[in-house]
Amino acid sequence: MKIGIVCYPTFGGSGVVATELGLELSKRGHEIHFITYKQPVRLELLNKNVHYHEVNVPEYPLFHYQPYELALSSKLVDMVKLHKIEILHVHYAIPHAYAAYMAKKMLIEEGIYVPIVTTLHGTDITLVGSHPFYKPAVTFSINKSDAVTAVSKSLKDDTLRLFDIKKDIHVVSNFIDLTKFKNDYSDCQRAMMANDDEKIITHISNLRAVKRIQDVIKVFYNIQKAMPAKLMLVGEGPEREKMDCLCQELGISDKVIFFGKSNEINKILCFSDLFLLPSQTESFGLAALEAMASGVPVISSNTGGIPEVNVHGVSGFLSEVGDVEDMTKNALYILSDDSRLRTFKNNARKESVKFDLHNIVPQYEAIYQETLAKCMLL
Numbered sequence: 026m027k028i029g030i031v032c033y034p035t036f037g038g039s040g041v042v043a044t045e046l047g048l049e050l051s052k053r054g055h056e057i058h059f060i061t062y063k064q065p066v067r068l069e070l071l072n073k074n075v076h077y078h079e080v081n082v083p084e085y086p087l088f089h090y091q092p093y094e095l096a097l098s099s100k101l102v103d104m105v106k107l108h109k110i111e112i113l114h115v116h117y118a119i120p121h122a123y124a125a126y127m128a129k130k131m132l133i134e135e136g137i138y139v140p141i142v143t144t145l146h147g148t149d150i151t152l153v154g155s156h157p158f159y160k161p162a163v164t165f166s167i168n169k170s171d172a173v174t175a176v177s178k179s180l181k182d183d184t185l186r187l188f189d190i191k192k193d194i195h196v197v198s199n200f201i202d203l204t205k206f207k208n209d210y211s212d213c214q215r216a217m218m219a220n221d222d223e224k225i226i227t228h229i230s231n232l233r234a235v236k237r238i239q240d241v242i243k244v245f246y247n248i249q250k251a252m253p254a255k256l257m258l259v260g261e262g263p264e265r266e267k268m269d270c271l272c273q274e275l276g277i278s279d280k281v282i283f284f285g286k287s288n289e290i291n292k293i294l295c296f297s298d299l300f301l302l303p304s305q306t307e308s309f310g311l312a313a314l315e316a317m318a319s320g321v322p323v324i325s326s327n328t329g330g331i332p333e334v335n336v337h338g339v340s341g342f343l344s345e346v347g348d349v350e351d352m353t354k355n356a357l358y359i360l361s362d363d364s365r366l367r368t369f370k371n372n373a374r375k376e377s378v379k380f381d382l383h384n385i386v387p388q389y390e391a392i393y394q395e396t397l398a399k400c401m402l403l
Contacts, residue, residue, distance in 0.1 A: 032116040034065040038311040039146035101128035122166035140171035147308025177330030180308040200385035206318035215296035223253040227297040232262025240303040247353040294319035318377040322369035340373040
């Protein structure tokens with residue numbers, strides 16, 4: 026198949042998953058065309074089956090905000106015609122599904138029919154999409170897609186609750202390539218980060234308010250009072266300054282390491298003992314899954330799609346949103362006994378196997394084939 030993939034080319038979970046999906050599909054013999062405004066961060070190497078097409082948005086003084094959706098629609102039309110793309114897989118309802126539908130209608134005028142598969146990732150539904158200004162466009166875009174997937178059952182339920190959806194929604198979980206999480210470094214340089222007697226706690230996110238970063242700091246503060254520990258924070262975002270201030274206020278700045286954005290996530294996780302994810306909401310919890318794949322147990326909130334990933338009492342523990350005391354208690358339970366910690370580490374790795382890309386990507390292939398088959402009957 027010739028597949029066009031539209032995604033955000035950023036460090037966010039949707040962009041990572043879309044890129045990894047395209048790369049794996051290319052290994053399976055499909056021709057993949059990434060169409061977006063910048064080369065995706067995980068798209069490190071183009072090959073004969075992987076192509077990247079940049080969407081340029083000309084600057085016009087007439088527009089207060091430049092019309093990316095219009096530029097994307099036009100680019101999709103051109104790429105479908107030039108490369109004979111058979112199906113479009115767009116990640117995020119708006120603006121991508123919306124732009125893809127406009128491209129589809131323009132192509133129909135020329136006798137070309139290209140079906141659209143839309144994958145819902147979370148904030149396009151629970152935050153942006155549910156806003157009254159955007160709700161009609163999101164509803165329209167989903168219902169006009171030829172196939173719709175959601176990355177968790179929780180997200181599917183939210184979509185059906187918030188919108189008047191007429192389409193079936195397939196749950197296809199996010200995934201990871203387990204071969205990238207082997208922790209087979211001869212020296213992962215743990216000694217550079219912490220002493221042998223210190224436990225390493227990690228959090229990775231875009232540092233937005235929804236991640237409840239201050240809860241990360243508070244849980245760690247309680248942990249370090251009970252045992253020697255260091256906190257590794259990976260990512261950049263609007264909560265960074267507040268985090269710095271809270272660390273200074275609590276007197277723990279010397280125990281916290283800020284990495285900023287990093288391409289060495291696997292290496293950072295290789296020397297981690299515990300992962301914190303106390304988010305207000307998560308459609309899936311890809312960061313938790315990556316931690317589990319590295320053999321790192323997870324202390325998380327019991328919200329959204331996280332319980333579908335982090336198994337309570339097995340790969341880690343779930344607590345109610347904002348319950349710092351319960352998260353602390355669970356963290357100390359895991360960390361206070363080395364034998365128990367090893368058990369949780371092994372369990373975390375085992376639970377991650379069900380989300381290996383080799384188990385998930387064939388589900389997308391089946392949806393593409395089914396969608397194309399239905400379109401041939403039209």
